[in-house]
Amino acid sequence: MTAGSLSPNTLMILKLESIFAFADEEKQALQNLPIQVTTLKAGRDIVRVGDRPSQCCLIHEGFSCVYKLTSEGKRQLVALHVPGDIPDLQSLHLKTMDISLASISPCTVGFIQHDDMRCVCERYPRLTAVFWRETLVHASIHREWLLNNGQREAYSRMAHLFCELLIRLKAVGLGEGDTFDLPITQVELADAIGTSSVHMNRVLQALRADGLIQTKGKQVIVPDWEKLKEAGDFDPLYLHLEEAGAA
Amino acid sequence: MTAGSLSPNTLMILKLESIFAFADEEKQALQNLPIQVTTLKAGRDIVRVGDRPSQCCLIHEGFSCVYKLTSEGKRQLVALHVPGDIPDLQSLHLKTMDISLASISPCTVGFIQHDDMRCVCERYPRLTAVFWRETLVHASIHREWLLNNGQREAYSRMAHLFCELLIRLKAVGLGEGDTFDLPITQVELADAIGTSSVHMNRVLQALRADGLIQTKGKQVIVPDWEKLKEAGDFDPLYLHLEEAGAA
DNA sequence: CGCGAGTTTGATCACCATCAAAGCTTGTGG
DNA sequence: CCACAAGCTTTGATGGTGATCAAACTCGCG
Known part of the structure; x- marks a missing residue:
C-alpha cells in the first residue's frame, strides 16, 4: 500500500472523513486546493523557530517531527507526524513559529498557501471546524505526551x-x-x-x-x-x- | 486590583483585544454572550475525563488546572490557567473530554453554552479565528512544557x-x-x-x-x-x- | 571495500523518587 | 479567642532510574 500514486491530500481527506461527513462540494473544495508537492531527504528542516511562513505543510509520505531546543542545545521532539497530518496548521493563526518542523525519513510533502486555506474556510465554514478540530487533536496528543513523559x-x-x-x-x-x-x-x-x-x-x-x-x-x-x-x-x-x- | 466588580468575560475580552482589533459589533457580541457564573472552592473538579459537556468554562477569578492520571494514579498537570483563560474551549469540537479540569484555588467561573458559542462564531467568522487562536496558544504552551519537563x-x-x-x-x-x-x-x-x-x-x-x-x-x-x-x-x-x- | 551513521555495551555518577516523621499554618468550631 | 484537626511544608536518609562518558561494533551505501 504505497501512497505514491495518490494525490497528496488524499490521506488527509481520508482521515478527516472518518470523523466528519463532508458534503460533496466541501470534499471537492478540499480536493481542488492548490498544492505544491516537494520531496525531501531525511533530517531536513521544513520550517524553523522564528519563521513566518505563508503556507502550511501536508505530509503525504514519510515521517516528520516537531522539535524544540533548549539554549544548551538539548532537543525535545514534541510531535511526530504520519502521512495525512498537517503539522503546522497552527501557522494559519500564530504568525511566528514557536517550533521547528523537520523530516525524519525521506518525505513527500505538499504546501498549501494560507490564503487558499482561508478562502476555503471562508466559503465552507464547516471546513473551518474540521481544520480547527485537527489542531485540537494535536493538542490532545501533546497533553498525553506530557502525562507519558512526566509520569511513566x-x-x-x-x-x-x-x-x-x-x-x-x-x-x-x-x-x-x-x-x-x-x-x-x-x-x-x-x-x-x-x-x-x-x-x-x-x-x-x-x-x-x-x-x-x-x-x-x-x-x-x-x-x-x-x-x-x-x-x-x-x-x-x-x-x-x-x-x-x-x- | 480585584476582579470582583467586573463582568465575568471582561478579562477574556481584554486578553483577546491585545492581539486582535475587534469591530464594535464583534466586541458587543462577545459582551452579550450569556454566561452563567458560579463560584467554586479550591480543588473541585469542573469537568472530568469522559464527560461530554455542552458548555465551556471561562475563568474569571482564581486558578484552575487541567490534569491527567495514569492507571497507577500518578497525576500530571498539563496546563495551568489564569483569569481570562478558556480552559476547555476544545470541547466545542472534541466531544468527549480527554482531560479533567479542576479549580486550584477558590474560583469564580462562567459557563458559556456551546450553542451560544457556535452562534457567535457563525455570525462573526473573525471571532472563530480568535477562539481558534486561543486554543492554538494553549497548544503552544503544551509544547513548551514538553520541552521544559523533558530537557531541563x-x-x-x-x-x-x-x-x-x-x-x-x-x-x-x-x-x-x-x-x-x-x-x-x-x-x-x-x-x-x-x-x-x-x-x-x-x-x-x-x-x-x-x-x-x-x-x-x-x-x-x-x-x-x-x-x-x-x-x-x-x-x-x-x-x-x-x-x-x-x- | 571503506566510510559514516547508527547501534550496542560497560562503567560511573547525579538527579530525583521514595519512605518516614516532624514542624508549621490555616481554617473551623467550641 | 483559643484549641484542635487537617492539610501543607520541611527535613533526613536511602536507593533507583536514567544521564553521561567512552569505545567497540554493525550495517547500509557510495
Whole structure:
C-alpha cells in the first residue's frame, strides 16, 4: 500500500472523513486546493523557530517531527507526524513559529498557501471546524505526551508511543495488521521520549526481550497488542478517532 | 486590583483585544454572550475525563488546572490557567473530554453554552479565528512544557514556570510589577513540573536561597527578572502575546 | 571495500523518587 | 479567642532510574 500514486491530500481527506461527513462540494473544495508537492531527504528542516511562513505543510509520505531546543542545545521532539497530518496548521493563526518542523525519513510533502486555506474556510465554514478540530487533536496528543513523559518510566513510555503510532498509522490505512514501518533512529525516539539514546537502546532491548515488539530493519511488529497496551498504559481516547462528526 | 466588580468575560475580552482589533459589533457580541457564573472552592473538579459537556468554562477569578492520571494514579498537570483563560474551549469540537479540569484555588467561573458559542462564531467568522487562536496558544504552551519537563532539570523547570506565570498574569493586568499571587500548593507545582513534592520543596528552597524568588504566603516576588529568565532559559515567544492581529 | 551513521555495551555518577516523621499554618468550631 | 484537626511544608536518609562518558561494533551505501 504505497501512497505514491495518490494525490497528496488524499490521506488527509481520508482521515478527516472518518470523523466528519463532508458534503460533496466541501470534499471537492478540499480536493481542488492548490498544492505544491516537494520531496525531501531525511533530517531536513521544513520550517524553523522564528519563521513566518505563508503556507502550511501536508505530509503525504514519510515521517516528520516537531522539535524544540533548549539554549544548551538539548532537543525535545514534541510531535511526530504520519502521512495525512498537517503539522503546522497552527501557522494559519500564530504568525511566528514557536517550533521547528523537520523530516525524519525521506518525505513527500505538499504546501498549501494560507490564503487558499482561508478562502476555503471562508466559503465552507464547516471546513473551518474540521481544520480547527485537527489542531485540537494535536493538542490532545501533546497533553498525553506530557502525562507519558512526566509520569511513566521509560519502558512504559516507549510502549505507549508504539501503541500510538500503530493506531495512527492504521487510521490512515498504513500498517498491515500488527506491523508498521518506522523509519526513525533511536536518537530521535530518545528525544521524543525524553531519555538519553543509550537508555533508549536498553529500553528497546527490554521490550524485545519481553516479546512486546519485534523489529526487522525499519519494521516494527507487535506480536501481542494487549500486552503492549498494558505495558504502555494506553487508552486511545485522546486520539479522538471514533467520535461522531463535529457539527 | 480585584476582579470582583467586573463582568465575568471582561478579562477574556481584554486578553483577546491585545492581539486582535475587534469591530464594535464583534466586541458587543462577545459582551452579550450569556454566561452563567458560579463560584467554586479550591480543588473541585469542573469537568472530568469522559464527560461530554455542552458548555465551556471561562475563568474569571482564581486558578484552575487541567490534569491527567495514569492507571497507577500518578497525576500530571498539563496546563495551568489564569483569569481570562478558556480552559476547555476544545470541547466545542472534541466531544468527549480527554482531560479533567479542576479549580486550584477558590474560583469564580462562567459557563458559556456551546450553542451560544457556535452562534457567535457563525455570525462573526473573525471571532472563530480568535477562539481558534486561543486554543492554538494553549497548544503552544503544551509544547513548551514538553520541552521544559523533558530537557531541563527541576530547578530550571521551576524557574521557567515562574516566568511563564508572571508574564501571563501581567498580560491580564494581574500582578504588580515583580509580584504576583500564586495560590497553589507545592504538591500541585510538583505535579505540573513532573517531580516529587519532596524534591519540589528543595527546589523552591534553592530558588529562594539564590535570590531568584521570594515568597510571602501565597505571594511570589521576583527580585531579579533577568536572573530568573536565565535560570529558566525562558523565551516568551511561545506565548504569542505580541503579534499583529490575525486576519 | 571503506566510510559514516547508527547501534550496542560497560562503567560511573547525579538527579530525583521514595519512605518516614516532624514542624508549621490555616481554617473551623467550641 | 483559643484549641484542635487537617492539610501543607520541611527535613533526613536511602536507593533507583536514567544521564553521561567512552569505545567497540554493525550495517547500509557510495
